[in-house]
Amino acid sequence: MTVSHPPAGTRLARIADAVRAQPPVIAGRDGDWYEAAVALILRETRAGDLELLFIERAARESDPWSGQIAFPGGRREPADASLEDTAVRETLEEVGLDLRRDGTIVGALDELRPRTIVLPPVIVRPFVATAHAEARVESVGEVAAVFWAPLDVILDPAAAVEREIAARGAAMLRPAIEYEGHVIWGMTERILRRFEEVIR
Numbered sequence: 249m250t251v252s253h254p255p256a257g258t259r260l261a262r263i264a265d266a267v268r269a270q271p272p273v274i275a276g277r278d279g280d281w282y283e284a285a286v287a288l289i290l291r292e293t294r295a296g297d298l299e300l301l302f303i304e305r306a307a308r309e310s311d312p313w314s315g316q317i318a319f320p321g322g323r324r325e326p327a328d329a330s331l332e333d334t335a336v337r338e339t340l341e342e343v344g345l346d347l348r349r350d351g352t353i354v355g356a357l358d359e360l361r362p363r364t365i366v367l368p369p370v371i372v373r374p375f376v377a378t379a380h381a382e383a384r385v386e387s388v389g390e391v392a393a394v395f396w397a398p399l400d401v402i403l404d405p406a407a408a409v410e411r412e413i414a415a416r417g418a419a420m421l422r423p424a425i426e427y428e429g430h431v432i433w434g435m436t437e438r439i440l441r442r443f444e445e446v447i448r
Contacts, residue, residue: 260292260378266447267355267376275361280369285335286321288443289351290399291379299396301385302430303342306392315392317432319374319439320345332356335375343385343394351379357442360435374439397427403444 255261289301307315322338324331336347347353357374385394401407402425411424413433424433425440432440 258292259298260290263290263298263376263447264354264378267357270355270357270446272356272373273358275359275371277371281361281371282369283324283331283334284322284370284372285324285331285338286319286372286374286439287335287339287347287353287377288319288357288374288439289339289345289347289377289379291381291383291396293381298399300399300402301343301345301379302395302397302432302436303387303391304393304395304430306390316434316436317430318436320391321372321374323370331373332375335373335377339377342388342391344388345379345383345385347377347379350383351377353377357439357446360438362435372435372439374443376443395430397430402427402432402440 287301291299291301293299301320302317303320305316305318320339320342321335322342324334325337328334328337332353335353340346345351354376357376360372360374362370387394407425407427409424409426410421411426411431411433413420413422413424413431422433423437424431425437426432
């Protein structure tokens, strides 16, 4: 894993230290499964605030997460030497950001393994990364849109709601986070809540 330290004393440095201090819980590899990785990418604005990068997945019938708000990421390919490599490759493919050139992977969070008949048997490892303030991102490939959101706004208790979500032919009441018309729910919301626990 690539490890680098943001400038000492900054909020980014404290977040990086907190992530590294919590070794990720690795999900069981029993039964059928495939691996995937996502990247929670933080940047510091010129005003000193922190922002988190999100994507809106393109609407595709074959995609179980079609149209959802998510983090850059995807399925591990045979050429990926590690899940960190998967997160780096998928981020470059989806938003045009090279985390090894324009950012740093600082650590990983607990793996998620949803066990439900409506989702494929995936194991997801979230990586926390930082990006340079001036790093450019754009919608590429399977991504309909890209946006940065203030971390403090996303984690503000006022943004937490319960919403009826229509997905895969059913309506479900789920915990969610609302930001400027976007509804963040499902695996992305669960990853954010674990991230919040780690950094606070």
